[in-house]
Amino acid sequence: xxxxxxxxxxxxxxxxxxxxxxxxxxxxxxxxxxxxxxxxxxxxxxxxxxxxxxxxxxxxxxxxxxxxxxxxxxxxxxxxxxxxxxxxxxxxxxxxxxxxxxxxxxxxxxxxxxxxxxxxxxxxxxxxxxxxxxxxxxxxxxxxxxxxxxxxxxxxxxxxxxxxxxxxxxxxxxxxxxxxxxxxxxxxxxxxxxxxxxxxxxxxxxxxxxxxxxxxx
Numbered sequence: 656x657x658x659x660x661x662x663x664x665x666x667x668x669x670x671x672x673x674x675x676x677x678x679x680x681x682x683x684x685x686x687x688x689x690x691x692x693x694x695x696x697x698x699x700x701x702x703x704x705x706x707x708x709x710x711x712x713x714x715x716x717x718x719x720x721x722x723x724x725x726x727x728x729x730x731x732x733x734x735x736x737x738x739x740x741x742x743x744x745x746x747x748x749x750x751x752x753x754x755x756x757x758x759x760x761x762x763x764x765x766x767x768x769x770x771x772x773x774x775x776x777x778x779x780x781x782x783x784x785x786x787x788x789x790x791x792x793x794x795x796x797x798x799x800x801x802x803x804x805x806x807x808x809x810x811x812x813x814x815x816x817x818x819x820x821x822x823x824x825x826x827x828x829x830x831x832x833x834x835x836x837x838x839x840x841x842x843x844x845x846x847x848x849x850x851x852x853x854x855x856x857x858x859x860x861x862x863x864x865x866x867x868x869x870x871x872x
Contacts, residue, residue, distance in 0.1 A: 685723045687713045689737075692730045697776040701731060701784050732793070735781055739799035742770045746806055756814030757862055763806055764837050764858040768844045768851060778845050807833045824869040836861045 674682070691712035695704035706727055710717045724730045749766040753759030771778040785794050794800075811826035811833075820826075840857060843849040849857075 681723070684715065684719060687715070688720055688723060688730065689733060693734055693777065696731065696734065696780045697774070700776075701727075701780045728793075731780075731784065732797070734777075735794060736797055736799060738770075738774075738777070738781075739797065739803070742767060743799055743802050743806075745770050746803065750806065750810065753810075756810060756817075756819045757859075757866070759810045759813075760807070760833060760862050761855065761859055763803075763810065764840070764862075765851065765855055767803075767837060768840070768854045771841070771845060772851065775845060778841075782841055782845055804830065804834050807837075818871060820866070820869045821871050824866075829865055829869060832865050833862065836865070 688709065692704065692709045695709055695712055698704075699708070704727070706717055706720055709727075709730070710720045713720070720730075724733070746763050746766040749762035750759050753762045781794070808826055808830040811820065811824060811830050814820040815822060815824050815826060836858070840854060840861075843857070844854055
């Protein structure tokens with residue numbers, strides 16, 4: 656009987672807890688605030704959007720905003736994390752369709768540019784903040800940013816394993832160089848008005864030069 660009782664207790668513990676009405680209301684409030692903040696950051700930029708404006712756009716008080724987020728930078732960080740996690744998914748999808756190290760690396764570059772081209776106003780706000788000494792360091796240290804960097808390293812490592820690149824390819828160093836180029840090109844992508852075709856041509860040249868000397872044979 657003790658054994659049966661133990662199984663019943665374990666089954667009870669394994670049941671998924673249903674969110675309370677209060678928890679659901681809090682989730683809905685956060686979602687409304689984030690949606691309003693995304694719209695205003697896109698329209699007015701990071702500096703132009705105030706907590707008061709965001710609260711009004713969401714149809715609630717500033718107190719309700721501060722009950723869910725520490726400050727404006729906390730709000731912006733949440734939005735950036737969500738976007739970058741979606742970007743990582745798009746990059747992984749691109750890599751899965753790549754053929755060879757050059758093609759997969761190019762697909763990583765282009766997934767990023769295509770993703771942010773579809774949301775230029777918010778992208779401009781994000782990269783404007785990323786260049787600020789204090790908040791920029793925090794944004795660049797977000798987990799999805801490291802994941803994107805790791806994707807470059809993974810593709811170079813796979814290139815070595817497939818025999819496309821030599822064992823002395825210095826994957827970590829070259830992946831950092833590729834990642835730096837990927838980020839630097841956003842100046843043209845977001846602020847310079849470059850087309851995806853022009854960005855692809857530049858990225859292709861960068862990949863070719865960075866991998867020079869690392870190819871087998």
